[in-house]
Amino acid sequence: MSITGLISIALSAILIENFILVKFLGICPFLGVSKKMDTAVGMGLAVIFVMGLASLFTWLVNHFLLVPLHLEYMQTLAYILVIASLVQFVEMFLQKSIPTLYRALGIYLPLITTNCAVLGVAVLNTTKGYNLLESVVYGVSGGIGFLVAIVLFASIRERIQFSEHPKAFEGFPIALVSSALLAMAFMGFSGLKIW
């Protein structure tokens, strides 16, 4: 696959098929930790990290375990197994070896173990038939798309706090309405064609 193909995959994962705003995957952390900018950035970075690693390892598991043994229909189960153990392992590894990164990612790392965006990227890699490199690129750029969306949304929510709106919309309802508007704005990218 040429370099243009990889760029095309990355751009489509970030903008055109944004995991949150177009595919509606990983909504819970998107709404849960987007109240403040710094927590949103921390969560976004952790998601990039985990989605990249998960893409790598689930591809390996699919290619060397599930396909040879004709167990493709068990992929959801196998992927959850891989992702959960992988995140646990990475957390232990980071705590020992790179404490600075461990502290930066903090509580978000274990939180995203069961994030549907992470499982989603693994399943999509398989259904789209990506090779190893493409899978990792798709995973990392999917994470970047998550970061972009959650940072945009966090900055909107910080402003919403100080704007006037009806009492009934206070808090969560207005957040849902504004996320819907943000998602509609991202629909505008669907016409984007790359090469």
Add this chain to the structure above:
Amino acid sequence: MFNLEIMDIVWAIVVLGATGAVFGLVLALSSRAFAVETDERSEKLLSILPGANCGGCGFTGCALYAEAISKNGAPINKCAAGGQKTVNEIASCMGIEPVKSDRVVAVVKCSGGNNAIKKYEYLGLHDCLSASLLGGSGPNECSYGCLGLGTCLTACAFGAISIVDGKAKVDSEKCTGCMQCAEVCPKKIIVPVSYDQDVIIACSSHDRGAVLRKICSIGCLGCGICQKVCPSGAITLIDNLATIDESKCVDCGKCASKCPRGLISDAGLPSRQEIEAMEAAQAAAAANTAAPPSAPQA
């Protein structure tokens, strides 16, 4: 055909079970290999500390303070929220002598509120900062005083601040001295004062007496009477404002009784009757302990 399907199921169970077992084994081994030694004392300290994460100790949160005590031997009397009780518990946990908690509380250095004349009626956002940005630094004639809109009240995590008679008031029993209120006060009139300090001059105005007399019925005129009556030389006039040096003040309360404006408060001080009762009780106790050994001799 039927047999084959059964075999498929068994095969899937075996493979996935084996995969899970391998992953579990790897995790178990790596939890040994990557085990991080944590000081159990810092975990114990964390359970002792109040867990308010107010930052009053100067560290960002209780966990970091606990770590700083156990690892780097940080001073154990920095937790304002916990007070002396926490200091004693930390001391017993660390196996060192307890020291006196240097408890400070926030004090709003303004007695104005409804005593201060308003320039105009403020109807904007209910927030001190936005009010203070308006013309003439806020709706009060006095440019130093409390605006009474309660920005400090929302900043206080301990519910120690209330707005009384148009100005903020700190309940020193609830206050932990974290000074979050001072951070948000646009007038910067909330200051840390020792919990034991009773005599307080609650005014921040540096206006001359003639000016101040017209705009506030209680503020410090800078007349200097308190400075003259103070037996320990603790009060000095700095730029038209009487200021107490806590290290010299003996909490006698003479300044409070002489202040022509009734501004100086000695609310925490015991009254004269109480002092006399206390002294009598002490004398009685001293006489009791002194009496038994002297009785047999006589």
